[in-house]
Amino acid sequence: MSFIKNLEPEFAALPDKLRATVIASLTKWDERVTELKLNVTQTPAFSTAIVKVWCSSLFVAESCIRKPELLADLANSGDLSAIYNDNSYAEKLACKPVETQAELMTKLRDFRCREMVRIAWRDLAGWAELSETLADLSWLADACIQYALDFLYQEACELRGTPLLSDGSAQQIVVLGMGKLGAYELNYSSDIDLIFAYAEDGVLQDRKETTYGEFFTRLCRNLVKVLDEITVDGFVFRTDIRLRPYGDSGPIIMTFDGMENYYQTQAREWERYAMIKVRQVAGDFKTGAQLMAMFRPFVYRRYLDYGAFEELRSLKAQITQELRRKDRMENIKLGPGGIREIEFIGQAFQLIRGGNDKALQIRPILDVLQLLGERELLAPKDADQLNQSYRFLRRVENHIQQYQDQQTHDLPTDPAVQRILAYSLDYSDWTDFKQDLDKVRAQVHEVFDQVFSLSKQDSANQHSQKIWACVADDSELMEHLKEWGIQDTGAILAAIKDFKHSAAVRRLTAKGAGVLDRLMPQLIEAMQQVANPDETLLRILGLFEAVAGRNVYLSLLSENPGALAQLIRLSSASPWICGYLSQYPVLFDELLDTRTLYEPLKKADLDEQLKVLLAQIEVQDLEQLMVILRQFKQLNVLRVAAADIMGAIPLMVVSDYLTYIAESIVGHVVERAWLMLIDKHGLPPVPSQFPTGLRHTHHPWRYTDNAAIGFAVIGFGKLGGIELGYGSDLDLVFLYDCLDGNAMTDGGKPISCAQFYGRLGLKVRHILDTKMLSGVLYEVDMRLRPNGDSGLLVSHINAYEDYLKNQAWTWELQALVRGRFIAGDAQLKEQYEAIRSRILSLPRDTESLKKEVREMREKMREALSTKDKDKFDLKQSKGGIADIEFIVQFGVLDQAALNVALTTYTDNVRLLEGLQQQGFMYKADAETLKNAYCTYRNFGHKQVLQGDKAVIDEAEVAEMSAEVERIWHEYME
Template sequence: MALPAPQGRRSSTFTRMLRHGFTDPQASGKLLDAPALSSVRSDSVLLEALGGTADPDQALVGLVRLAEVQSEEDRQRLLSTLVTAKPLRDRLLGVLGASEALADHLVRHPKDWESLATYESVDLHPTTPEFEQALAEGIWGERGARLSREDALRAAYRRALLGIAARDVCGTTDVAQTAAELADLATATLRAALEIASEEQPGDAAVSRLAVIGMGKCGGHELNYVSDVDVIFVAEPKDGVEESDALQAATRLAARMMRVCSDVTPEGTIWPVDANLRPEGRNGPLVRTLSSHLAYYQRWAKTWEFQALLKARTVAGDPTLGQEYVDAVTPLVWQAAERENFIVDVRQMRRRVVANIPAAQVDRELKLGPGGLRDVEFAVQLLQLVHGRSDATLRSATTLDALKALAAGGYVGRQDATALDAAYRFLRTLEHRIQLYKLRRTHLMPEDEQDLRRLARSLGMRTEPVDTLRKEWKWHAREVRRIHEKLFYRPLLDAVAVLEPGEIRLSAKAAGQRLEALGYEDPVGALRHLEALASGVSRKAAIQRTLLPVLLGWFADSADPDAGLLGFRKVSDALGKTPWYLRLLRDEGAAAENLARVLSAGRLAPDLLLRAPEAVALLGAPDGLKPRARAALEQEVLAAVGRADGAEQAVAAARGVRRRELFRTAAADLIGAYGTEASPAEEDHGQAVDAVGSALSDLNAATVAGALRAAVREQWGDTLPTRFTVIGMGRFGGHELNYGSDADVLFVHEPREGADEQEAAKAAFAVANEMRRLLQLPSSDPPLMIDADLRPEGKTGPLVRSLASYAAYYRRWSLTWEAQALLRAEPVAGDEEVGRRFIELVDPLRYPREGLGEDAVRDIRRLKARMESERLPRGADPTMHTKLGRGGLSDVEWTVQLLQMRHGHAEPALRTTRTRAALAAARDAGLIGAEDAKTLDEAWVLATRVRNAVMLVRGRPGDTFPGDARELAAVGRYLGYEEGHVGEMLDDYRRITRRARSVVEELFYGG
């Protein structure tokens, strides 16, 4: 036993250990005094070498453990070689300091350290044949004699892995070479595993030709230390063997091969073999013939499957059959970008990257997180698929090689390619070192300070290693994200504008191919817009070149990229000389993204914006998209009317306010819809629908108030001989307007005291007519149609009545449907007192004290049935018409209104003009079951959203889904469906409204 060191010497040793990076010099000092290290404890070379490892404390623990399990003779040989041979010292201690798992392996196999003692030239970069030879010796040679075949393979695999890790941590190989060696070792391992399976099942091996196709990182020669190894199996019968028999035999061989690699034994496990990239995934047969593979790919495969095949290579089994498979599928890979659904699939793949990140891990994800490895890989592969059709130099299965080829061909800028290469190498190195520690599959940055310190030191960071690591990681992640966002688009600018002297530029054909692949239907037109926006040396063009790469990406994510780019050019042309415009887009990130979303989502919002481009400012203001209150809107409109010269100019000013606010509402609606992840069947969108309905109703009320003020002022100044009010009806009174709704109203007046009743009536009639004329004047602004057909006697009745006339009519002549229409009556403009008295007048009609008699109920049901049969447009699909169709707006509203008229007198909460509020009140009063209420509410909200979407997308109202495929896709995007899921959207609509109709049949028609 070693004597305690003198205090002075111990203090000196501790100081040296701290200087060399030990974090627990007291515990490590005791380890240095361990008997197993007695012959080398005072050797300064050893201490210095430990200090060069990722974790000196861990390296020393591993060395002591390794020395203790050696025989006395082997221990002295180990320690002697360790002190005298720098290659072994660096390799062994480097591995012990970086990998606790490989230290465990060395302790379990004490002689395996000897594999690190040599430094032959062939050992620098071994390939598959060298690994095959090493594994064969470990399995069938002397080393494997005492183990089962599987355990012998595991031990031999870890021994080979030991050499790869040693070269990696010592810097003998870079990250790309390490990944290639790991892939070659995996290839050799698969071959050994298949040989073991064939040895155990010689009958199966005799009847089938089985080829193993490497996919993913294994196929691309860029494997991780710990990763699933993706494969596809293809088989053919040997001569004279039935195909079914051969496939069954090949399946048994393949399954056994997979278990050899993935089973857990006392020697641990190697890695799972994953065959889920095969046709039909887990649901498909494990092994297929070549013809079966081809039939699937030619008929059923999705774009991501061809993207996966980009990395396919033969790794084990019958090499001839494997090459036949690769030769057969390769042409299909390079035709993938010409497929009809390529754009849809690409967008879905991009979204899937983000969707696969657990929220709690997004900030630690090296692979899937923003600026992670997947961003680089996806970008490179997509560019390969687009341009590799005509450029064979791009057809590499290895990410970094493909990136180099893309740069050489001018498809990626040289500086971007260099930055992306550096970031990818850094991130892959991080991933490798994190996995190496425990040999566990993970892509998460550690949180523990000691783990981060070890990781940073493994990368050569010695001064403030943890802070340095975090800064460098975040910097590379930002670079990847920045370049990823512009990678597809910056070269397009190079194609139309000379940006950097000597920069290789895309040809017009290549630029067009890229635009087509990203969803632009008119690539020639798109390039023309880019040239107009980005060419030149002006400051404006320079800012556009900064903005466009990101904007083009947002346009490409929409249902109509061409419309988005065209709209942006028009807005930029209109505001190009305005100093704040481009500065706003450049400096306020939300403004640029919001503008891109609005311009590419449909026709209504861009049309509004192009009539008043200065409204772009709303997109960047903190509360710019927040709807304004009715009082504030009315105050602004009345002030504008007061400043105008004449009634027509006054209403034009009011319309200008309405146009701006209509844009605000539409923009907020569109941008909010883009943030929705769930489909309408999964999430209640009622709050958004209510917000839009209220905003539009408030806006129209303010506009009507302005038209009323203008009409009165033009002829009477402030001395109109009657008090005049406007009552909102239908959706207007219910705060449920759609973008394309008319404004249903009643005009009511009450002669002033002492005024002549006939003169008052004439004045009221003249005001109502003038209001309608002014609001219907030809204009580029969206029209606001005033509809007074719900008045007593309809179109044949007087346009305006006095309160007394309304009272007399309703007392003597009112029909049930007129009382029903009054359920949504609410004053919207004009004299408040007259409006209040009108509501007092009609309340007994719409909420009758005695409820509804059976005759009245029959009248309502009969009228509803007649409306369904007569008013539905000829040829319209009754299951898809949002207003009059099965389970649509009319079904829900009439059901709710029947409940209001029956029970409104007894239940005050039912006395509301709003459909959803009345439905909730009926539920709370027990008049309708909670589940039925939810069903009706869901159908009403969905039908309303569809109507809003149609108007936003087409720029004109409609009650059915559009027939045009691009417009239908845009409606789907608004409703929260990914592109390509239009069928799902239509099925959901039919299902939801069908359930609503069942409730209506029960509640409205009485079963």
């Protein structure tokens, strides 16, 4: 009794109503220890902990009284105070060989009891963090499953023979752990959900010619029996195999092919959610990797899947309805604000975005929540709150289950058990604990409500059915349309009917039709928020019809009122937005975040973002590269357009941003194309201009940032002038430099340098202008290269200078005024800029030059200008953009011999400033041309965003165009 007497201070700390029971129970254990003459190592920490553990867990107390040696062994071995790793349980089991299945069952149950006492003790005593407890429970299950499987498999092979793979090696099954086991989050008294599979079918060479399916089915039945059957020693783990394909009616085990066929063709939506946490826990891990890879595309769709919100919302509603029916709302797992709501929040974002963002393809919910907070998909404070709430709720769950080792998630109703639970969680009484628990659950449910829009959804559903049903009743819907500001109610009603009965809408699945039923009333009612409701609604109806086949985008808008509001706002201002989203619906997701939608990225940020995206792609994965590049461009052009439409950025900056996007893309295309070619053909010798002392074939500077690759991309026209518009193509010229065009590359498939750079140019062009389902990256025009379409695609830098000096037409020299290095080798940039400066600053006869420039402009005007009366073509009409550009180009070609500084810039605004400073042009004339040029470009951008050509009423710019025409006559005629 001396041991009990030493615990007086600990007993005094117990609640009064619990003290007598604990003392009596511990006295019984102490007597058994004395009776068996057991030695128990009693540290101060042990003595402090034993009272709390004994009080908190009837399971631990009864297990230790029944087998006093159990606790003695844990304490004396040091296991009670030790932190295990992922191999600890397997190593301990390996030291327990067994001979028969009966012995296996006994050994596993004894082992499980010992380790569950240890895990409960460390948790209840406060010696283990939640993460340790959950990991220990999962590792224990893994080890028991593998140990049992190894014995049963060996026994079965000895009896019937060994199933083989096609390569002749022994074939073992794959055991998959679902749910919390799969995520290393197993709770204390959890069952384990398992699915079994095997790689290849076949027949054993035994007397009965047993098929592999029969062999493995018996093996799996035995495994479930060993783990799940309740004997005098208890059980190992309650084992549930109902999550397998076809559930209870399906085979216990299937081949990989059978699995793949099921999940591709027949699996239900909830099975996707179940598969988020799937993990192989035992069996053949080599073949298992193939099976795990097969699940990924089933779970994580390639597109953004906002339908997951509705699916999870529906599943949660079913759970809640069942709990209400059974009067079990105080269930901390499934009830309001419980563990499942936190998991659903994380899983919703994983299912929606996991296909695009591989970082979200993870199992543990705490890791998911942290990532959602970092990505600001959840408000960081909400993510942190959910993280803390999850830890709290899981600790409560474990303590509920550790009391009697029962699989329950309901709060106790017995006042005595309530006191024990509160005490185990360090609360003075049940009331204090319940207040904190209710607060946590309320916070969780509030975030769940926000994410899944529950309260909004309920009211929207009632309203939607009423309004959308009105399409059949002309008079009632006409009244609604008038309320919402529609002007031409007859025309809009007809358009709505046409939309509802269109082929695209009729083809919708029941699920898609349900989404549309919720969305349309929200859309129509929101028309009262815009100044042009008729036009806006017609534009969006056209967009919805275009994307109806992918109802995930309609789900996005239905689930996110903010995104719908952004779409309406932008569509009201510009029909271009609807056309752009129709063409590239993957961009719908961008409507969710106004912080990024109206903030286009600067050049450095674009480069960094694209670098991260492309780092995930294999060097030779050309198709994926082109898809990622197209999505990157489309997304960033949308940001520029949205900011432009809403007036968040000025005209000059619009062109800057569009140019930055093109420059970033071209730079990365060159880099990737280079890596593809050197991967196949090896490196060419270093360029002629590179320092001789550094010409080492495999020097690392040649692999990054396009350094010393001997290749350059030159941009002309709007790209060169930093004046790109929304639909601009790219005028490009490719240059290269090498010592010897016949020198060979140093790879496994060597080719000459001339061939290498020719193929590099072809690859770059192919990546940029190949038409794919995701569109064209950029239309590429290369007619400005030497000899135009009949010339080489890639020109040697020396030949390029010779051509410009001796063969180029005047119009080609005019184009050179706006020629600018875009991407490639920095050494070539210097060479090109020196050549451009030399060519542009050659002395020229002013009158001859003026005549040639003027004649070229007149030919262009005759061929390209609009013939419509009272219409003004912003670029080609008299007094338009082309007149200004030709004046500037003439000025530079005429004056650069006198002032080489005129060759510094390529954009028309700064060139006009330079010509004025040079004395070529009066300041007033330069200001007039700058103002006209910017005004015309502003008109042009607006015309594009309104879905129109760059042609306006002549009267709108009559005075301005007359001034430009006057200046043209003064300087050019």
